[in-house]
Amino acid sequence: MADLKVHGFWFSPYTWGVIWTLKLKGMPYEYIEEDNSNKSPQLLKYNPVHKKVPVLVHAGKPICESMIIVEYIDELWSQNSLVPADPYEKAVARFWVRYVEDMISAAAAQVFSNANGSEEQQRVINDIWQGLRVIEDQCFGNHKKYFGGDTLNTLDIAFGSFVKILVGLGDVFEVKMLPAESFPRLHTWFNNFMDVPIIRDNSPDHGKLVSTLKYFMEKALGSSSS
Incomplete structure (x- = not known):
């Protein structure tokens, strides 16, 4: 073991x-x-x-x-490989993982410092949507089930955790963060991703996640206004 x-x-x-x-x-x-x-x-x-x-x-x-x-x-442990074997595909996946990580950092900084009031919240949401639009347009041109095609890869892991937070954040803001009409491919991808039993069964409870997001946001905004 x-x-x-x-x-x-x-x-x-x-x-x-x-x-x-x-x-x-x-x-x-x-x-x-x-x-x-x-x-x-x-x-x-x-x-x-x-x-x-x-x-x-x-x-x-x-x-x-x-x-x-x-x-x-x-x-x-090579079983159920997540990192693409092809050097080019591996480099592409790493590029998009970095893009997602930069999105996470930027979104977190905005959400917990600038989302005080409806106008500020909408600016934050618009910035997140702009980043999602790039991924929608650039990563799903071939109607893939996952970023890795028919199997999960590292980008699914990195982006899936981010979108899980975004969906919770949408409940805090009372807005759909990944609306099907605006992001049909990403919306379908996320449903496919969360339908994987291992992902679904090892994700945090949505209600608990939303409550904690509200707590952290109120705490951050309270600190910034004092």
Whole structure:
């Protein structure tokens, strides 16, 4: 049995990506839930640079950063491969993973600092839609079921966790963040993605996710106005 431990936080989409990957690989692991406001000495030891989850500990050795962890797992355990074998396809997937990660950073910064009032919220939503439009137009020209075609790949993992947050955020804002009429291919892709049993059964409860998003947003906006 592989000696695998995951330090994570249930609300972290980066943690979900690592868990989905291990589950897709069929690899047993021990999960350690971290308190984001009171991080464990083990987490600080394993990730002294960023002090963030997720951290994968394999045979006592820590690996940090979610997509680095995903690629590490995929390289060690080749079943249900997520990283494209073709060098060009691998490079393309890495490009879009980086694009998605940049979208996440930009959206988080806007949501938790500028979404105070209807006009500001709409600007945030429009910026997110602009980023989604690029992915809709550039990544789904061949009517693919997933980004990897008929099978999941690293971009599905990275983008799926982001969209899961977006859908919750839509409930907070009382707007559809991925409307079928505007993003028909992405809308279908997300339904396909969430229909994968391992993804569906290892995703956070939607109601709990929405409540936590509301809490963090109110906390952030309260701090900025004080």
